[in-house]
Amino acid sequence: MSDNKNDQVIVAFFASQDAADAAVDTLQSWDKASEEIKLGAVGTITKENGKVKTKVGRKTGKGAKAGAVVGVIAGILSGGLTVIGGALVAGAAGGVMGAFMKKSTHLTKEEIAQIGDELDAGRVAVVVTCDEPELVPTRQQLLNAGGTVRNYEVPEEAFTDAAKAVAGADATTVEEAPAEVVAAALAEASEAESTPTADA
Numbered sequence: 001m002s003d004n005k006n007d008q009v010i011v012a013f014f015a016s017q018d019a020a021d022a023a024v025d026t027l028q029s030w031d032k033a034s035e036e037i038k039l040g041a042v043g044t045i046t047k048e049n050g051k052v053k054t055k056v057g058r059k060t061g062k063g064a065k066a067g068a069v070v071g072v073i074a075g076i077l078s079g080g081l082t083v084i085g086g087a088l089v090a091g092a093a094g095g096v097m098g099a100f101m102k103k104s105t106h107l108t109k110e111e112i113a114q115i116g117d118e119l120d121a122g123r124v125a126v127v128v129t130c131d132e133p134e135l136v137p138t139r140q141q142l143l144n145a146g147g148t149v150r151n152y153e154v155p156e157e158a159f160t161d162a163a164k165a166v167a168g169a170d171a172t173t174v175e176e177a178p179a180e181v182v183a184a185a186l187a188e189a190s191e192a193e194s195t196p197t198a199d200a
Contacts, residue, residue, distance in 0.1 A: 006040035006065045006129035009107060009154050010138055011115060012147030013123040020044055020124035023145035027128065030141055039138065040129030041066040045074055047119040052077045054190075056183075064179035065129045068159060069107070071186030072100050073127070076109060077116045096185055099165040103158035111152065 014020040024042050031039045041063030043056035052074045056067045075097050101109060115125055126147065130138050135151060142149050156178070163169060163178035166185040174181055 005131055005156065007154055007156060008130050008132055008135050009065075009069050009152045010128045010130065010135070010142065010149060011152070012126045012128075012142040012145075012149045013118045014126060014145075014147050015123060017044075017046065017124050019146055020046075020126050023126055023142060023147055026145055027126075027138070027141055037134055037137065038131075039134065040064075043067065043070040043127045045070060045077075045115070045119065045125040045127065047077075047116075052119070064177065064183050065154070065159065066127055067183030068100075068162070068179045068186065069129065069154060070127050071183055071190065072097050072107075072162075073112055073115060073125075074190070075186055076101075076112045077119070095165045096162045096182060096189075100158050100162035100182065103155055103161050106152040107154055111150075 159178040163181035
């Protein structure tokens, strides 16, 4: 299991939520049925009424990297990196995303902006993490389901550097499970941003 890095990120775009959900179901059934395929979690990103919405099955264990990648994409599309005078949590999340982007050479801000264009056009993004040998068959599964597919590589250092930018994170957890630290921090920031404060 230690070689199950899930450092390849596939983003597939579907015309509707129903089509994306059907593709996710097919992918998860295929993953369970195949001994050779052990994907990370599968997440989705949509845009409704100008707001970016995400869904990831698990944000720990195998799902942590998908949770972290979905969180970074959603955070950047929501303006997380450009918020300067905003809420404290937005600034903290921005630091985490900034550290991630410095090491993530393939998933650039430009690429994320293109993902945003697809969402603006009403499409739904399905995000999957997998190992390099699983890349071709996983892409094919998403193509067969009617998706338009792009793939990226996210090095482990991107997760580690982003985890180090999380204030108060446990050093051992940062070292051993950096993606979990990042996924949790971005999920917490997202929840805090969407919850109005008492004096707002």
